[in-house]
Amino acid sequence: MHEILTLQLGQRANYLATHFWNTQESYFTYSSEHESLVDHDIHFRPGIGADGNETFTPRTVIYDLKGGFGTLRRLNALYEIEEPTASDALWNGRALIQRQAAIEQSAYQQSLEEGLPPPKLTTESVRYWSDFNRVFYSPKSIVQLNEYELNSGLMPFENWTSGEELFDSLDKEHDLLDRDLRPFAEEADHMQGIQIISGVDDAWGGFASKYMDRLRDEYGKTTVWFWGLEDGITSVPREKRLSKLSNTAKTISEIAPQATLFIPISISSAALPSYVQLATVSQWHVSGLLATALESITLPSRLRAKRVTLGQLASALNVNGNQNIAKLRMSIDQKDAHNGHHRPGRMELQSQSMDARVPSQDHNSSDNIEVKGEETSVFDIDFFPSDMVDHSRGRERSVKKSHVFGEIETYRGEEDDVDEGMYQEDEGPERARRRAAGLRIIHKSSTVLPFPMLDSFPHIYAQSDSPKGLSVKASLSTDTTVALRIKTLQQIVSRAIAFDEREALRNSLGEIAEAYEEGWDGGSDSDDD
Template identity: 50%
Template sequence: MREIITLQLGQQSNYVATHFWNTQESYFTYGADEESPVDHDVHFRPGLGADGTETYMPRTVIYDLKGGFGTLRQLNALYDTKDDASAASLWSGQTAIHRQQPIEASAYQQSLDTGQTPPELTTSAVRYWSDFNRVFFHPRSIIQLNEYELNSSLMPFEKWHMGEELFASLDKDHDLVDRDLRPFVEEADQMQGIQVMTGLDDAWGGFAAKYMERLRDEYGKTPLWVFGVQEPVRGLPREKKMLKLVNKARALAELNSQASLIVPLSLPESPLPSSIRLDPSSPWHVSALFAAAIESTTLYTRLKTTDRLYSSNLGNMTDLLNVFGKQTIANIEMSSVGKPKSQQNGANGGGLALNGRGEHISSAYDDVPEDGSETGSQKGMLSLDVDLSSPQDLSLDPGRRRGRKRHVFSQVQTYRGPEDPEDKRKEDENSREAGYGMRRRTKVHDYRSTVPFPIIDSYPKIFRDVRRSTTDADDEDDDKPPREFLPMRTALSTDTSVMNKVKALRTAVVRSIGLEDRETVGNELAEIAEGYREGWDSGSDEDDD
């Protein structure tokens, strides 16, 4: 059944995952004449509620600190019971119960509970990720860690060793993988992999590294994908920025040997295209952008297998990207396709726009001009207008040589939305050229779907080019509002910019790492960078090998 189990570690990742689950919920169809293109069994599990009601809930385990769940309870309307757990205590004497002041549910959550039309969400209305959550979770999915408190000023959960020590302490007492994850794995008939969403630049990176060691020991050949989320650092003090960089460096060094694929996500410090407007101080906004990229890139792992041409799985996509066996870190880019290409060339309208790496933004099948900018792109490769792969890390090493093009080893390109006649024409031309003896570029792997990215009421209005479904709008007998959607492209690639970023990161943080770990982490980062030098001539500026 191709099941994927999700592991959510920390506040940052839970914001992203909430957008992800809300989007999955939007794919459900309830009419007899409607059929969803998504195989819901990949991410959802059937079950029975406390009253015997059939349930369908995400295959996920959610960890967060005390206070991080907001109004979300472990027991919900589907699993609530009237018997208090304290009544089953062996203690026969008097008990004293102390309760904290409950957090008041947001207006959005209240409207969902009462079945009313929810109000429009705002950045000030979203205090926790549970404030915009639309799905029910199984009680086993909710794991609160009471050892630390969210946003504590006395003992913030922000240093690498805190995450390591917390996992070691909890695992010693409970065996976390056996207690929390194994029940979901045992329900799966044919698990295709585990996707881990975690903070990468705080203590959750240390927690995730230890968790991944246990996962790899238990599930040796299972694809393990890690989406590492990072907070915006603009405006933070220098010591806070350095702490986050050290945490990230250690996370990459540790996760590299355990994960099948690592996808770091960070809001670029360069200006976003005019088609995207978000508040970088709002986790709800930033995580929405990350979730759109993740959900679009992995869409093809949950499409129904009737569409075999563009249906895939985590293992196959790992093999496509990690061509030399040492390239576990991949860059991710995205672009909303709301306007004609001629209107997407930057806010000022002059020439081609640049993405975060300084590359000219190109559409599929286009060649990027060589004009002496920092990087170019190989033929057939995509350079999209939002680079979420920490392009700002390139500036950490001021002595780095500039002007060399990045070499792409492999790239998985995706497009979702209505068929683009222009892209279809170029694809046909490429196919005809390939038939006349031109070498087919197998390093470019193209996935397409007519399923656009749905814009639902829990999603912030960060995209300006949202479209409306004409089918819904023209149906006068349909009481539902017109469905909003957005065509989107993504590109997941392994390329030499990873080498440059890892080298720059190593240079910037190695002296800030403790003496006992400095050599180990430094050597591991150097080895990671070296893995992106194999298979090509590092002294050549040519596009092709």
């Protein structure tokens, strides 16, 4: 069935994943006449509820700190199990019970339980990711880490080594893979891969790095996609910026060499298109924007027709075998907002980015293959982290032309714009020819299934009220600009990392950066570091 398992590590990851699961739940159809385009068995597991009826719950393991789950209960309407209780024989003295005040359930969750029309959600009413959750989870999916408390001022979960130490202590006591992940893996008939969603610029980066080490020990050949969440540096207090970037450098150094694909994602300080109205202080808003792109670009991996696995998608990006850090971009089709006359950001030409070293190719405008000297797809939103402490070297190198090694594009939209199930990939002799010529390896897919506008989703788009959903174009690409980002982190390491680990980390980052410059001169000889 090509199942995909998901690991959610931390509050930011759980906000994003909640949007993802709400979207997957919306694809379920309950009529034999209308079969869903999405194969639910890939991300959902069948089971039997307390009433004996068949259930479907996500194939996911959710980690969060104490207080991070909000009103979400480990037990729910589908599963009624008894929690283990301490034996009276352990203590013969008088017991004094102190209970922490329960978090009041949101009006949205109350209406879902009662089967009533839910009220409109706002940034004030969404306090936790569970406040807008629409999905039941298996009790096996819920893992609360009581050693740290969410938003604690006394013991903040911010230091990278704190995450490492927490994983080591828990794994020594429980063997986390055996307890938490293996039950889901053993249920899978033919596992397609594992996707991990985690913060990388705080202690969750250290926790995730240790988790990745254990994953590779147990599942060495399994495809693993890692979505690395970062806060935009401009939104972080100045005194914490170096610490955040140092945490990020450590996470990339540890995880990128082991992941099949590593996708760093952030909302940078760059201006968003006018059709996006985002409250950047709201994780509900920010994660909604990120989830639109994540859910769209991975959609081909769960379609019933013309399915493309996570491994095949990663192969199209990792052209030379050592380029597995990818950039995520997206555009929302604004046809309806412009009376159908124009689609800004869908597929436009960018003639000013031509590279004279690559001969011009004669392609139909519908191909829009993004290589220098060919027509270029333009995207409105770039999620690749770009905010840096030291911009001087970035300005110096910004004049260099970038080279794209590989790219995958997914378009989802209206029927008159989509060749349903279309699949295009450079392979065989054509792939070899394009690689030898320094041209981009391209993979495209499309579907008529739009991105649904649910009542749990924030109104961040101009077309948020569209009953048809959104037409979205998303892209993942590997290119030479990744090297600039890694090398900038490498420079930061010199100022923020202790001497005993500085050189090892610098060398590790240097090796990663070299993979995105090898065999390609971006048009400038001034590239000394």
